[in-house]
Structures are given as structure tokens and as C-alpha cells.
Amino acid sequence: MGEEGLYMQGVKGLYHPQRTPRVQTPAFYPGAIPGAPKTDPTVTDLKVLSVGVGGAEWEAVEEAWWSSWSDEADGTLRVWNRAGTKYRWQPYRIQKWPDDDMDTEPDEEWPWALPLVSYRPGWRGQTITSTWSGTGSGTLALVNPGDLPCWAQISLTNSGVEQWTVPDGIGGDTVQLEVFDASVGDLFVDTDQFELQLESDVESQIAASLLGLRFRQPIPPRTTVPVNVPISVTGRPGAAKAYMTPMWLRPW
Known part of the structure; x- marks a missing residue:
């Protein structure tokens, strides 16, 4: 983290999938009949900080970072184990491009809130x-x-x-x-x-x-x-x- 000019400051919605219980409530039955939960698209919010030594380097970091994302095609988000020897991955794309709430022109760093969505939930391991x-x-x-x-x-x-x-x-x-x-x-x-x-x-x-x-x-x-x-x-x-x-x- 940080080797390429990006620092992760926080993450939400990464660990547990979003699953909605389904029930049937027929007439003349007490309670309800439970069904298999429906897995919803996984929405994950990343908070990152882009950092560069001087404005030119920061702009290069920004260019590389945003060029790797798309709202039309999936990218790959990997989560590694502590030892750094194995990972699980899930396909994500941009759900909504973040707001550019800039009071001044950024020079060397800038925080971003990045909403991601996975329409094919499930963390894949090695084949x-x-x-x-x-x-x-x-x-x-x-x-x-x-x-x-x-x-x-x-x-x-x-x-x-x-x-x-x-x-x-x-x-x-x-x-x-x-x-x-x-x-x-x-x-x-x-x-x-x-x-x-x-x-x-x-x-x-x-x-x-x-x-x-x-x-x-x-x-x-x-x-x-x-x-x-x-x-x-x-x-x-x-x-x-x-x-x-x-x-x-x-x-x-």
C-alpha cells in the first residue's frame, strides 16, 4: 500500500455479502415458509488518498489510477492474506464516479471516496x-x-x-x-x-x-x-x- 502513490484510508462493504432473505406467506399458514436468500450486487466503498512528490508526480499517479477503472467493464480487486502468498479476487466496476469537491486545485495529494459494485459476487481463489x-x-x-x-x-x-x-x-x-x-x-x-x-x-x-x-x-x-x-x-x-x-x- 502506497508504493504506487495510493493509500487506502478505509473500506466499507468488503467483508460480508449483501443477501436478502426470501419468504413465502401463503394463506391459512402460520408464520411463513423460508426460502434461499437472494444475493444482491455487492457494493463496496473505498476511501483512498493519492499522493505524489510535487504536482507532476501526483498527476501521473492520478492518471494511472483512474485509467485502471471503468464503469462499463469489470476490473479485478484482490485481497491478499497476511503473508502475501495467496489472494482472493472479485470483479468490480465503478458504480458512480466520485464527486470532484475541490475547494482548491490539488497539488500533491487528494482524498477520494470510490463506490464500486460487483454484479457477479463471490470471492474467487486460485484455480x-x-x-x-x-x-x-x-x-x-x-x-x-x-x-x-x-x-x-x-x-x-x-x-x-x-x-x-x-x-x-x-x-x-x-x-x-x-x-x-x-x-x-x-x-x-x-x-x-x-x-x-x-x-x-x-x-x-x-x-x-x-x-x-x-x-x-x-x-x-x-x-x-x-x-x-x-x-x-x-x-x-x-x-x-x-x-x-x-x-x-x-x-x-
Whole structure:
């Protein structure tokens, strides 16, 4: 903190997510029926002080700082552990550009109140991978040490003859893919229901080939022991690699 001319003076809304309980109150029932909480966008307020030795250096600090933020695209906010060896991150963008309440022209320092918003809440950790290669049947080891569900991503080789059957979660469910022409390139599966679930190097429309099939199962929270799940390929040997990015409610 401060090495690049910015000092954090305070932060609000960083630690606990904003979640709203949902209830149903049908007629003729006492009380209410509780439902799963709804996670709202995370609003975090940063207070920072930009500092430079002289006006020219302060202006350079300001230019670098504001050039790294946008109100149209997400940036990455990282929170490191005390040892400085690991971090968790969350995508943020500017919710509202701060007010320029200047009584005089700044010269060497200036405090800013910076409201940020994350529309994809959840603190991500470092991505964990698992690989398998061969022909016939094998396994991938899926794991999720986070306290939020994790949606696995799986890359698959494709030379035009392979037919892959890939895992959906850790319960043994699988989804069989079509045999794709070599021209579409290697395949990429994203089991997240809010993402395009099947893509390739050069063609995104192959998701339609699922014909209504969907990947539906996340890796449950706190799956700390890797679970071996089935994967198979026919036609010729292939290689698969699973990517798991655990997510937490809090940054530490």
C-alpha cells in the first residue's frame, strides 16, 4: 500500500455479502415458509488518498489510477492474506464516479471516496486443475474447498473423430457430446448455467448440438476431498483438463 502513490484510508462493504432473505406467506399458514436468500450486487466503498512528490508526480499517479477503472467493464480487486502468498479476487466496476469537491486545485495529494459494485459476487481463489488423457474410460478429480458452489470448466481435444462423455457435477451424471468436425477445433465445456455451456476454438454455435441437454450440477461447497468422476472418449485417444475456481462469501 502506497508504493504506487495510493493509500487506502478505509473500506466499507468488503467483508460480508449483501443477501436478502426470501419468504413465502401463503394463506391459512402460520408464520411463513423460508426460502434461499437472494444475493444482491455487492457494493463496496473505498476511501483512498493519492499522493505524489510535487504536482507532476501526483498527476501521473492520478492518471494511472483512474485509467485502471471503468464503469462499463469489470476490473479485478484482490485481497491478499497476511503473508502475501495467496489472494482472493472479485470483479468490480465503478458504480458512480466520485464527486470532484475541490475547494482548491490539488497539488500533491487528494482524498477520494470510490463506490464500486460487483454484479457477479463471490470471492474467487486460485484455480485448481485436474487432467486425464487416453482412450476409453477414465476419471477427473473434482474438488471445491470454497463455501459457495463451483461450476467446473473442461477443455477437450478434438481432431474430428473423438466422441466425449463428460461429467456433470460429482454425483456420477454425465453428458455425451456429438462427434464434431476437426474444423471446429478443440472443445470447451462450462457447466455454469449462466454461461454458454459448449464452445470451441472457432465456433460458438455448437452449443445448439446439446439438443436441450444441460449441465446442471455444480460441485457442492466444502468438497475438500477430491472426488473422482467418470469421463470417456471413443474414436481415438484424447486429453481433457478440468478447471475449478473455488468461491467464498468473504475475502478471508
